[in-house]
Amino acid sequence: MTYCISKEFHFSASHQLDGLPGDHPCGRLHGHNYVVSMELSALTDELDDVGFVRDYGDLRDFKVWLDDEVDHQHLNKVVGDRNPTAENLARWLFERWRGRYPELVAVRVAETPKTWAEYRR
Ligand SMILES: Nc1nc2c(c(=O)[nH]1)N=C([C@H](O)[C@H](O)COP(=O)(O)OP(=O)(O)OP(=O)(O)O)CN2
Numbered sequence: 481m482t483y484c485i486s487k488e489f490h491f492s493a494s495h496q497l498d499g500l501p502g503d504h505p506c507g508r509l510h511g512h513n514y515v516v517s518m519e520l521s522a523l524t525d526e527l528d529d530v531g532f533v534r535d536y537g538d539l540r541d542f543k544v545w546l547d548d549e550v551d552h553q554h555l556n557k558v559v560g561d562r563n564p565t566a567e568n569l570a571r572w573l574f575e576r577w578r579g580r581y582p583e584l585v586a587v588r589v590a591e592t593p594k595t596w597a598e599y600r601r
């Protein structure tokens with residue numbers, strides 16, 4: 481059995497998706513109020529002495545970076561060579577932060593209240 485914890489983070493950013501048909505609205509410059517969920521996991525016998533998978537407060541480093549580097553930015557510039565879809569953003573964040581948080585199992589990115597994409601190991 482495993483424990484899972486999750487914490488939600490918010491940022492606003494613009495993007496423009498390449499490769500879509502000319503009449504697709506997401507090919508135009510637009511923005512979202514993004515919600516990112518970081519999910520961390522541990523096996524039953526892996527909780528720390530307090531009983532945490534990891535202190536939610538340890539995710540502050542991620543929040544500071546998100547605020548400094550991603551919030552109110554143009555995602556096409558920030559993520560570099562990838563089309564900034566929700567799927568690609570989830571993978572980009574996962575790969576960037578799995579070293580800092582070894583318990584990280586999934587990153588979920590929601591562009592709207594009705595949609596999300598997740599990258600999970
Ligand atoms: N699989 C994906 N599909 C789409 C993505 C994506 O990242 N992954 N992104 C977009 C757009 O950037 C944007 O998120 C629009 O999404 P959509 O749900 O179509 O938004 P709407 O508000 O226009 O949808 P309604 O149906 O009007 O609620 C598109 N697809």
Ligand SMILES: [Zn+2]
Binds near residue numbers: 495506510511512591
């Ligand atoms: Zn969009």
